[in-house]
Amino acid sequence: MFRELLNKITKRQLVIGGIILGVVVVSGIVAFAVAYHKxxxxxxxxxxxxxxxxxxxxxxxxxxxxxxxxxxxxxxxxxxxxxxxxxxxxxxxxxxxxxxxxxxxxxxxxxxxxxxxxxxxxxxxxxxxxxxxxxxxxxxxxxxxxxxxxxxxxxxxxxxxxxxxxxxxxxxxxxxxxxxxxxxxxxxxxxxxxxxxxxxxxxxxxxxxxxxxxxxxxxxxxxxxxxxxxxxxxxxxxxxxxxxxxxxxxxxxxxxxxxxxxxxxxxxxxxxxxxxxxxxxxxxxxxxxxxxxxxxxxxxxxxxxxxxxxxAEIIVGDSEVELSKESTITVKKLQIHPFIRYTAFPDTTYAIALVTPEMDAQDLFDAFPDGLFESLEGIRLSGKIQYKLEAFLDTSNPDSVQFSSKMEQEGFNVNAWGKANIPKINTTFVYTPYEEGKPVREIIVGPENPNFIPLAEISPNLKNAILTTEDPSFFSHNGFVEEAIRSSIAINYKEKAFRRGGSTISMQLVKNVFLNRNKTIVRKLEEILIVWLMESTHAVSKERMYEVYLNIIEWGRNVYGISEASRYYFGKHPSQLSLGESIYLASIVPRPKTGLYSFAYDGSLKSYISPYFSYIGNIMARRGLAPADSSTSYGFYTVRLREALRPERPAVDTLQLQMPATDFDAELEEVRGLLDRIFSKDKKQEENPEDPQ
Known part of the structure; x- marks a missing residue:
C-alpha cells in the first residue's frame, strides 16, 4: 500500500514538498541562529x-x-x-x-x-x-x-x-x-x-x-x-x-x-x-x-x-478534591478506608467517610499504638466487628449537617477487661474527683457511704429534669446520640470554635470514673471506646449507670453527688426535691461552680433564669414528666436558697446585680437548639423515651 501511494505522487509534488521542507529547515536554522546570538x-x-x-x-x-x-x-x-x-x-x-x-x-x-x-x-x-x-x-x-x-x-x-x-x-x-x-x-x-x-x-x-x-x-x-x-x-x-x-x-x-x-x-x-x-x-x-x-x-x-x-489516591476535579474510597491505611492487621471530599463551588461542602472491612475485634485493639490508650491495656476480645462512619456538611446550611456512626458486631464478647475494669461500677468503688489536676478527696460510691442515695430514693422531678437537659434518650440509646453530635457540629462550625461536644450521660460517667483529667485528643477517643464497650456488652445496666452518675457529678465547689447538692442548696433529702428545685439543679450541671450566682439576696432566683424554667418545664410537660403549668413558671418562684448561703442584701439595687455570671441567654439557645432537634425527631418517629420513674 505504501508503494502504491508513492507511485501516485508526481515529480512536481515531490519538488514542491522538498522546497517547503527546505524553507522550514532554513527558517529553523535562521531562528536558532538569531536566538543564539541574542x-x-x-x-x-x-x-x-x-x-x-x-x-x-x-x-x-x-x-x-x-x-x-x-x-x-x-x-x-x-x-x-x-x-x-x-x-x-x-x-x-x-x-x-x-x-x-x-x-x-x-x-x-x-x-x-x-x-x-x-x-x-x-x-x-x-x-x-x-x-x-x-x-x-x-x-x-x-x-x-x-x-x-x-x-x-x-x-x-x-x-x-x-x-x-x-x-x-x-x-x-x-x-x-x-x-x-x-x-x-x-x-x-x-x-x-x-x-x-x-x-x-x-x-x-x-x-x-x-x-x-x-x-x-x-x-x-x-x-x-x-x-x-x-x-x-x-x-x-x-x-x-x-x-x-x-x-x-x-x-x-x-x-x-x-x-x-x-x-x-x-x-x-x-x-x-x-x-x-x-x-x-x-x-x-x-x-x-x-x-x-x-x-x-x-x-x-x-x-x-x-x-x-x-x-492513597487523590482525585481532583473542576471544583472538588477528594481522598478516594480506594485509599487504605494499614496498621498491623487493621485496615481503614478513609474518604474525604471538599467541594468549593457552587457551595462549599465537606464529606467524610470511614469504613473498615469485617475483622477480628482483637485486631482493632492490637493495632492501637503503644501508650495511646493506657486504660485499655490487657483487654481481650472475641468476635467480629465492622465500623462505618459518614458525615456531610454544607456550609451554606450548617444546620442540615448529616452524621452517621455504626459499629456492626457478630459474636462480640469481652473475655478479659484489663485495666479498664468496667464491671467495677456494679459494686462499691472509690471515686476521686479532681480540681486543676489535683485530687480533691475520695468518695465511696456505695451503701457504705451515708451520702450515697439509691436511684429509687431520688425525687422523680430531679431524675426527669436531668434526663431532659443532659440526655433525653439515655435509656434507649447505645451510648451516643447522633442528633446531639449533629447539633454540636453545626454549632461549632457556626461559632468557629469548639463550643459543644455532644456528650451523653454514659460518656460523662466514663470520663469521671475511668479516665485521667488530661484534656487530650487521645482521652476523648479513649472515652468513646470505653463507652462503646460498656454499652455494647451491657456490662452495666442503664439504671446503675444513672445511679452512679447522680451520686458523683459536681454540683458546686466541693459539692459532689445529689445528696450533698440537695442539702447544700436547699437543706433537703434528694427525695424531697420539688420541680423548681430540680430544674435549677439541672441548669447548673454544665457550670456547677457558678450556681450561686443565680440567686438574689432573699434566696429567690434572679429573673434572667426564668426563660430556662419555662422552656425545660414545657418540654417535661409535653413528655408527661411534669404537670402542665398555665403560668409556664414550673416552680421558678418557689425556689429558695438555704439562708446560710444567701448573699448580703446590697445597699442599692442595681441592674448589674441581676446580670448573670455567664452568657446565659447564649447557653439557653444552645440547649434549645439541641433539644428541639432531638424532640422533633422523636415526634416524627413517634417514639416515646423511657420514663425513669
Missing part, C-alpha cells in the same frame, strides 16, 4: 524581570555577580544573593549551573537536565517576631492574577482545581533534574532562643538515582536519603533513615512542644493520570516505622506506632 540579551532581560518581580511583590533584593551561558543550553550564575529589604540575608550561592532540555523548551515547558550547585547558604532568621522569611506566609496581591494565568480561567468562581493541581505538580516535577551535583549546602534557623543547623555536604542525582547524607547540628545526627526519581513519567520514590537510629526533629519540639521521631520514612508517587480529560488522579504511598509522637494536646505519654502504611 541569548545573552534574553538572559539579562529574564534576570531583570525576576529581580523586578521579587522587589515589587516580596521586597527582596536579588543580586547576581555574573550570569552567562556556559554551553548550548546551560546557564551559570555566580555570587547569587537574596536579601529581604531591611532584614538579614536569606540565601547565598557561590555558583549555580543549570541546563534545560531543548525539545520540551520548544513547547513551552522548562525542564531541568543537569543542575550543579556549589556552596549554598540558606538562613532563616527571626528577631523580635519578625523573620526574613515572612514573605512566604504573606498573601500577594497578584494571587488571583497568577492563578488565572496558571489555569486559563479568568471569570470569578470558575477556578479549575484539576488544571491548577496539574500545573503545580508539573512545576515541581519539571524542576527535578535528571542529574544533579550539590556540594556544601547549609540551612540554618535562628531566633531569640533557638538555633538549628542542617548541612548537606553532598547530594547527587545520577540518571534519576538520588543519594545524599544530611547532618543535623554538626554531626549531632546523620540521616541517609536515597531514592529513584523519574519526573518525566511522574514517578518518585524517596527513603529517609538513620542507619538503625531514630530520626528526630528537635526544632519542632523546641518551637511547638511536639516530639516527633521515626526510624524510617518512605514516600512514593506511583502514578498520575487523567480520566475523561476532567479528573486528575494522583496515586502514592507513604510508610513509616517506629513513629514516636508526644504533645500535651495529643497524649501525656509517648505514642509509638511500630509500622504504618498509607496507600
Amino acid at each position: 541569548r545573552e540579551a534574553l538572559l539579562a532581560s529574564t534576570i531583570a524581570r525576576i529581580q523586578s518581580t521579587l522587589t515589587d511583590e516580596h521586597q527582596i533584593d536579588l543580586t547576581i555577580g555574573r550570569a552567562y551561558f556556559s554551553g548550548l543550553t546551560t546557564v551559570t550564575l555566580e555570587d547569587v544573593k537574596a536579601i529581604p529589604q531591611g532584614k538579614d540575608q536569606l540565601a547565598g550561592v557561590k555558583s549555580i549551573a543549570v541546563s534545560v532540555k531543548l525539545f520540551p523548551l520548544i513547547t513551552g515547558d522548562v525542564r531541568f537536565g543537569r543542575l550543579r550547585v556549589h556552596d549554598a547558604r540558606i538562613q532563616l532568621v527571626k528577631r523580635d517576631s519578625i523573620g526574613n522569611y515572612d514573605f512566604l506566609f504573606r498573601e500577594a496581591d497578584t494571587t488571583a492574577t497568577y492563578t488565572s494565568e496558571l489555569t486559563g480561567d479568568t471569570e470569578e468562581g470558575n477556578l479549575n482545581m484539576a488544571n491548577t493541581a496539574n500545573r503545580m505538580l508539573n512545576n515541581i516535577l519539571y524542576k527535578i533534574p535528571e542529574d544533579m551535583e550539590l556540594r556544601n549546602l547549609l540551612l540554618t534557623y535562628r531566633d531569640d532562643s533557638i538555633q538549628q543547623r542542617i548541612s548537606i555536604p553532598k547530594a547527587d542525582i545520577d540518571n534519576g538515582s538520588l543519594t545524599s547524607a544530611i547532618f543535623l547540628n554538626d554531626n549531632e545526627a546523620a540521616w541517609q536519603v536515597s531514592g529513584k526519581l523519574n519526573p518525566g513519567r511522574r514517578q518518585l520514590y524517596v527513603k529517609v533513615h538513620a542507619n538503625g537510629q531514630q530520626i528526630a526533629l528537635p526544632l519542632l519540639e523546641q518551637k511547638l512542644g511536639l516530639k516527633l521521631s521515626f526510624d524510617t520514612i518512605e514516600t512514593r508517587l506511583r502514578e498520575v493520570y487523567w480520566t475523561n480529560n476532567e479528573f486528575l488522579h494522583i496515586k502514592g504511598e507513604w510508610a513509616v516505622k517506629n513513629l514516636t509522637v508526644n504533645h500535651w494536646r495529643i497524649a501525656q505519654e509517648d505514642v509509638i506506632l511500630p509500622d504504618a502504611h498509607v496507600d
Whole structure:
C-alpha cells in the first residue's frame, strides 16, 4: 500500500514538498541562529524581570555577580544573593549551573537536565517576631492574577482545581533534574532562643538515582536519603533513615512542644493520570516505622506506632478534591478506608467517610499504638466487628449537617477487661474527683457511704429534669446520640470554635470514673471506646449507670453527688426535691461552680433564669414528666436558697446585680437548639423515651 501511494505522487509534488521542507529547515536554522546570538540579551532581560518581580511583590533584593551561558543550553550564575529589604540575608550561592532540555523548551515547558550547585547558604532568621522569611506566609496581591494565568480561567468562581493541581505538580516535577551535583549546602534557623543547623555536604542525582547524607547540628545526627526519581513519567520514590537510629526533629519540639521521631520514612508517587480529560488522579504511598509522637494536646505519654502504611489516591476535579474510597491505611492487621471530599463551588461542602472491612475485634485493639490508650491495656476480645462512619456538611446550611456512626458486631464478647475494669461500677468503688489536676478527696460510691442515695430514693422531678437537659434518650440509646453530635457540629462550625461536644450521660460517667483529667485528643477517643464497650456488652445496666452518675457529678465547689447538692442548696433529702428545685439543679450541671450566682439576696432566683424554667418545664410537660403549668413558671418562684448561703442584701439595687455570671441567654439557645432537634425527631418517629420513674 505504501508503494502504491508513492507511485501516485508526481515529480512536481515531490519538488514542491522538498522546497517547503527546505524553507522550514532554513527558517529553523535562521531562528536558532538569531536566538543564539541574542541569548545573552534574553538572559539579562529574564534576570531583570525576576529581580523586578521579587522587589515589587516580596521586597527582596536579588543580586547576581555574573550570569552567562556556559554551553548550548546551560546557564551559570555566580555570587547569587537574596536579601529581604531591611532584614538579614536569606540565601547565598557561590555558583549555580543549570541546563534545560531543548525539545520540551520548544513547547513551552522548562525542564531541568543537569543542575550543579556549589556552596549554598540558606538562613532563616527571626528577631523580635519578625523573620526574613515572612514573605512566604504573606498573601500577594497578584494571587488571583497568577492563578488565572496558571489555569486559563479568568471569570470569578470558575477556578479549575484539576488544571491548577496539574500545573503545580508539573512545576515541581519539571524542576527535578535528571542529574544533579550539590556540594556544601547549609540551612540554618535562628531566633531569640533557638538555633538549628542542617548541612548537606553532598547530594547527587545520577540518571534519576538520588543519594545524599544530611547532618543535623554538626554531626549531632546523620540521616541517609536515597531514592529513584523519574519526573518525566511522574514517578518518585524517596527513603529517609538513620542507619538503625531514630530520626528526630528537635526544632519542632523546641518551637511547638511536639516530639516527633521515626526510624524510617518512605514516600512514593506511583502514578498520575487523567480520566475523561476532567479528573486528575494522583496515586502514592507513604510508610513509616517506629513513629514516636508526644504533645500535651495529643497524649501525656509517648505514642509509638511500630509500622504504618498509607496507600492513597487523590482525585481532583473542576471544583472538588477528594481522598478516594480506594485509599487504605494499614496498621498491623487493621485496615481503614478513609474518604474525604471538599467541594468549593457552587457551595462549599465537606464529606467524610470511614469504613473498615469485617475483622477480628482483637485486631482493632492490637493495632492501637503503644501508650495511646493506657486504660485499655490487657483487654481481650472475641468476635467480629465492622465500623462505618459518614458525615456531610454544607456550609451554606450548617444546620442540615448529616452524621452517621455504626459499629456492626457478630459474636462480640469481652473475655478479659484489663485495666479498664468496667464491671467495677456494679459494686462499691472509690471515686476521686479532681480540681486543676489535683485530687480533691475520695468518695465511696456505695451503701457504705451515708451520702450515697439509691436511684429509687431520688425525687422523680430531679431524675426527669436531668434526663431532659443532659440526655433525653439515655435509656434507649447505645451510648451516643447522633442528633446531639449533629447539633454540636453545626454549632461549632457556626461559632468557629469548639463550643459543644455532644456528650451523653454514659460518656460523662466514663470520663469521671475511668479516665485521667488530661484534656487530650487521645482521652476523648479513649472515652468513646470505653463507652462503646460498656454499652455494647451491657456490662452495666442503664439504671446503675444513672445511679452512679447522680451520686458523683459536681454540683458546686466541693459539692459532689445529689445528696450533698440537695442539702447544700436547699437543706433537703434528694427525695424531697420539688420541680423548681430540680430544674435549677439541672441548669447548673454544665457550670456547677457558678450556681450561686443565680440567686438574689432573699434566696429567690434572679429573673434572667426564668426563660430556662419555662422552656425545660414545657418540654417535661409535653413528655408527661411534669404537670402542665398555665403560668409556664414550673416552680421558678418557689425556689429558695438555704439562708446560710444567701448573699448580703446590697445597699442599692442595681441592674448589674441581676446580670448573670455567664452568657446565659447564649447557653439557653444552645440547649434549645439541641433539644428541639432531638424532640422533633422523636415526634416524627413517634417514639416515646423511657420514663425513669
